[in-house]
Amino acid sequence: MEAFNNLMYGFGIALEPINIAYVFAGVFAGTIIGMLPGLGPISALALMIPITFSMEPSSGLILMAGVYYGAIFGGSTSSILLNAPGVAGTVATSFDGYPMAKKGLAGKALAIAAYSSFVGGTVSVIFLMLVAPLLSKVAVSFGPPEYFALMVLGLTAVVSLSDKSLVKGLIAAVIGVMISIVGIDLQTGTERFTFGSAHLLDGIDFLVVALGIFALAEVFYMLLRGGGGKEAPRNAIGSLKLSRPEMREIAGPVGRSSVLGFFTGVLPGAGATIGSFLGYSMEKRIAKDGDTFGQGNIKGVAAPEAANNAACTGSFVPLLTLGVPGSGTTAVLLGALLVMGINPGPMMIEQRPDVFWGVVASMYIGNIFLLVLNLPLIPLIAKILDLPRPLLLSMILIFCMIGVYGLSFSVFDLLLLLGFGLIGLGMRLFGFPAAPLILALILGDLMEESMRRALQISGGDWGIFLEKPISLALLAVALFSLSAPVIKKRLKREVIDT
Amino acid sequence: MPSLSIKRLSVLALPFAAFSAIAGQVQAQEWTPDGSVEFIAPANPGGGWDTLVRTMSRVIQQEELADENYAAINVPGGGGAVAWAQIARDEGNPQKLFATSPPMILVPLAGASRYDHTDFTPVARLITDYSIVLVDADSDYQTLEDLLNAMEEDPGLSVGGGSAPGSMDHISIAGLASAAGLDAAAVNYIPFSGGGDAMTNLMGGHIEAVITGAGESVGQLGEGSQLRALGVSSEERLGGELAEIPTYKEQGVDYTFDIWRGVMGTPDMPEEAVSYYENLFAEMLETDGWQEARDQLGWLDAYQDSEAFGAFLDDQQALFSNVLSELGLLGE
Numbered sequence: 166m167e168a169f170n171n172l173m174y175g176f177g178i179a180l181e182p183i184n185i186a187y188v189f190a191g192v193f194a195g196t197i198i199g200m201l202p203g204l205g206p207i208s209a210l211a212l213m214i215p216i217t218f219s220m221e222p223s224s225g226l227i228l229m230a231g232v233y234y235g236a237i238f239g240g241s242t243s244s245i246l247l248n249a250p251g252v253a254g255t256v257a258t259s260f261d262g263y264p265m266a267k268k269g270l271a272g273k274a275l276a277i278a279a280y281s282s283f284v285g286g287t288v289s290v291i292f293l294m295l296v297a298p299l300l301s302k303v304a305v306s307f308g309p310p311e312y313f314a315l316m317v318l319g320l321t322a323v324v325s326l327s328d329k330s331l332v333k334g335l336i337a338a339v340i341g342v343m344i345s346i347v348g349i350d351l352q353t354g355t356e357r358f359t360f361g362s363a364h365l366l367d368g369i370d371f372l373v374v375a376l377g378i379f380a381l382a383e384v385f386y387m388l389l390r391g392g393g394g395k396e397a398p399r400n401a402i403g404s405l406k407l408s409r410p411e412m413r414e415i416a417g418p419v420g421r422s423s424v425l426g427f428f429t430g431v432l433p434g435a436g437a438t439i440g441s442f443l444g445y446s447m448e449k450r451i452a453k454d455g456d457t458f459g460q461g462n463i464k465g466v467a468a469p470e471a472a473n474n475a476a477c478t479g480s481f482v483p484l485l486t487l488g489v490p491g492s493g494t495t496a497v498l499l500g501a502l503l504v505m506g507i508n509p510g511p512m513m514i515e516q517r518p519d520v521f522w523g524v525v526a527s528m529y530i531g532n533i534f535l536l537v538l539n540l541p542l543i544p545l546i547a548k549i550l551d552l553p554r555p556l557l558l559s560m561i562l563i564f565c566m567i568g569v570y571g572l573s574f575s576v577f578d579l580l581l582l583l584g585f586g587l588i589g590l591g592m593r594l595f596g597f598p599a600a601p602l603i604l605a606l607i608l609g610d611l612m613e614e615s616m617r618r619a620l621q622i623s624g625g626d627w628g629i630f631l632e633k634p635i636s637l638a639l640l641a642v643a644l645f646s647l648s649a650p651v652i653k654k655r656l657k658r659e660v661i662d663t
Numbered sequence: 664m665p666s667l668s669i670k671r672l673s674v675l676a677l678p679f680a681a682f683s684a685i686a687g688q689v690q691a692q693e694w695t696p697d698g699s700v701e702f703i704a705p706a707n708p709g710g711g712w713d714t715l716v717r718t719m720s721r722v723i724q725q726e727e728l729a730d731e732n733y734a735a736i737n738v739p740g741g742g743g744a745v746a747w748a749q750i751a752r753d754e755g756n757p758q759k760l761f762a763t764s765p766p767m768i769l770v771p772l773a774g775a776s777r778y779d780h781t782d783f784t785p786v787a788r789l790i791t792d793y794s795i796v797l798v799d800a801d802s803d804y805q806t807l808e809d810l811l812n813a814m815e816e817d818p819g820l821s822v823g824g825g826s827a828p829g830s831m832d833h834i835s836i837a838g839l840a841s842a843a844g845l846d847a848a849a850v851n852y853i854p855f856s857g858g859g860d861a862m863t864n865l866m867g868g869h870i871e872a873v874i875t876g877a878g879e880s881v882g883q884l885g886e887g888s889q890l891r892a893l894g895v896s897s898e899e900r901l902g903g904e905l906a907e908i909p910t911y912k913e914q915g916v917d918y919t920f921d922i923w924r925g926v927m928g929t930p931d932m933p934e935e936a937v938s939y940y941e942n943l944f945a946e947m948l949e950t951d952g953w954q955e956a957r958d959q960l961g962w963l964d965a966y967q968d969s970e971a972f973g974a975f976l977d978d979q980q981a982l983f984s985n986v987l988s989e990l991g992l993l994g995e
Contacts, residue, residue, distance in 0.1 A: 207707070207708055208708060208737075210708075211708030211713070211717070211737075214717055215717065215721045218721065304863065305863055305866045305867035306867050307867065308864050308867050308868075308869025308870075309864070309869060310869075349741075349742070349775070349827065351827050351854050351856065352827075352828065352854060353828060354773055354775075354827050354828050354829050354830075354992065356775070363740060363741045363744045363745050363748055363776075364740060364741075364745060366740060366741030366742065366744060366745070366775065367739060367740050367741060367742075367745075433859075433860060433863060434856070434860070483863070487859075487863060487866075487883075488859065488882040488883060489859035489860065489862065489863045490857070490859060493707065493708075496710075496857075497708050499859075500708075500713075500714055503714075503882075503959060503960055504714075504718070504956065504959060504960065505959075506959045508881060508882035509882060510882035510883055511883075511887055511888065511889065512885065512887055513882075573739060573740065574737075574738065575740070575745075614856075618853055618854075618855070621821070621851065621853050622821045622851075622853060622869065622870060624819045624851075
């Protein structure tokens with residue numbers, strides 16, 4: 166009941182005409198930012214800080230939060246249509262979204278992404294509203310050993326993401342971990358794989374690799390095959406409508422991924438990208454038709470989209486209740502809040518209920534706006550596929566380059582992008598799956614750091630990973646998920662033998 | 664290529680500069696930027712340098728202190744080294760400034776930058792923050808002495824911080840340990856990806872203590888807090904919400920540590936430009952707009968003009984290189 170009263174209070178703030186305008190402006194700007202590959206919410210939010218300074222803090226946060234979840238919402242569009250992730254959190258969406266677009270089902274893929282994002286966003290706001298203060302304890306309970314165990318569990322998904330050849334999948338994953346190691350090692354300050362270049366000291370940005378290996382490699386591949394041929398996207402975008410069985414089919418994945426995504430988002434440092442991968446690989450394992458994931462399975466679009474939007478909302482838990490930013494984007498939001506005179510932390514919900522409940526209520530409104538805004542736009546945006554092939558390919562190329570250049574204003578990163586495009590092409594030609602590489606790249610960093618931090622705390626004693634109950638449980642699940650297929654096979658064989 | 668054209672312009676401007684130098688002090692005082700000023704944060708949006716740059720350019724604009732725009736530009740990479748390398752090539756450009764703080768000294772000392780503070784022109788020191796030592800609210804450590812004694816007994820005691828080994832937080836705690844008679848190199852410093860990350864781990868009981876910036880910790884302290892502050896590294900007690908926290912000195916450890924922030928310019932920036940910016944920033948510190956933002960961000964004014972700031976930087980370098988060599992982290 167108390168939550169209800171608070172929510173009504175929040176709606177009182179969020180429904181003020183000026184705040185409705187801010188929500189709309191925020192999600193609209195976010196959608197556009199998200200759709201353009203590489204152009205992420207971080208730089209957009211940093212640019213907005215001076216604008217929000219003179220606003221009421223609740224209005225300022227409503228606007229900026231709108232940009233953030235709007236970008237995650239809109240980021241699926243270019244993943245599906247162009248195989249170029251709009252923001253880091255939507256990479257997993259392209260695994261099945263792009264194959265759907267190639268089959269002429271772009272409209273349906275975009276619609277599923279929009280519905281799943283809406284459900285993921287809304288379910289997670291309900292969680293945020295009901296349990297945010299309690300959840301700050303969950304976020305705090307994850308220390309270095311727990312993070313390490315979670316990353317190990319995440320990495321076991323390499324097995325399911327490896328399509329045909331497990332060996333090739335593992336090779337790709339190792340390369341991904343190696344790329345994640347590039348740069349100054351946080352634990353010792355030693356440079357690794359930088360070849361003396363100052364440009365590599367901070368490591369390689371995830372988006373440079375993702376855009377290269379997915380979007381650019383696709384462009385090269387089409388060029389090699391003489392401009393596309395049969396496999397390239399067709400002009401037809403297909404119907405937006407989902408049939409009843411299809412609705413039923415995605416309901417489970419969307420629900421599960423919303424919850425999983427939200428809890429991933431609550432952990433500082435995990436966030437939308439890891440959330441979407443976990444959602445995708447979980448559904449791939451659960452699904453009876455798991456082997457059709459990667460070929461345009463609708464569940465493969467629904468799961469990551471629900472998860473990344475839920476994780477985005479989840480990341481507001483540590484931000485608002487602990488004052489701890491879990492990602493680059495929330496770090497900018499924290500900076501903006503401080504400038505506006507708000508100190509997010511354990512006392513914030515009591516001290517500034519207008520900000521907390523106003524933002525929570527505005528998220529309900531923002532998610533509805535996003536759905537209403539995105540659905541009618543789908544046929545228009547999908548027209549991009551009508552463009553003549555040479556134009557479309559050069560457009561993808563330019564978008565990727567603008568996106569990467571916008572990250573760091575560094576020409577060096579453009580060369581890296583090109584390099585990863587060629588690596589991606591090579592991987593395609595020789596049948597190496599790209600998803601394990603990307604997954605290992607995302608998880609590798611945090612996994613290594615957490616492991617070494619944990620060992621430093623324990624004085625080198627590996628037992629720390631087994632003494633902590635959460636870490637032990639996660640490792641057990643990881644072991645189980647690795648051995649389950651083997652055991653299943655054995656059992657089957659025995660049955661046949663006898 | 665804007666940088667090229669600026670260089671060409673500056674070559675053209677050389678005779679004029681010489682002329683105005685001859686013409687004397689009066690004209691030197693009248694120098695103003697020609698068009699907008701590039702104000703570089705050598706890091707990604709969201710960090711300390713970025714906040715300083717954006718806050719300053721906003722205040723200068725809002726208070727109408729200058730006609731020109733101070734354009735905030737992020738050049739991330741290498742803990743600042745990428746931006747420094749870029750700025751070092753722009754010798755004498757009077758319209759390029761950048762935010763600076765202890766990493767300007769520490770990164771070069773660690774051997775990770777070809778350029779150090781002597782390659783650039785100090786413009787002004789503006790603000791400072793201090794280190795704060797935190798433990799869990801339920802912890803047995805009530806005073807700094809309790810913690811230091813425990814560290815002496817058990818060198819494995821984990822102290823988290825928000826930056827890499829050999830950078831600010833590590834130097835700060837190592838210096839404190841050394842001043843208290845402990846072995847600086849024996850401190851079990853655990854680097855996290857930020858002060859917030861370290862504080863979360865402290866709340867979760869994963870580490871024993873945390874060293875971080877006092878400004879960064881304000882939101883975590885006060886009523887109902889899960890953390891307890893044992894000491895701050897300032898000369899005298901801080902104001903506001905941190906007024907109850909004793910200094911190290913009060914607790915018998917003669918040691919202070921400043922997390923200063925200031926502005927530097929391109930190598931050999933013309934004197935008249937430097938004095939223009941000195942005056943502009945000194946004026947900015949007096950405005951209401953600045954004081955409001957400063958208080959909200961937990962900063963303290965600590966103005967020094969170009970000359971004093973330059974001398975201060977040399978002192979800091981000597982101090983830091985001592986601590987780093989004690990830690991065995993001095994680069995070659």
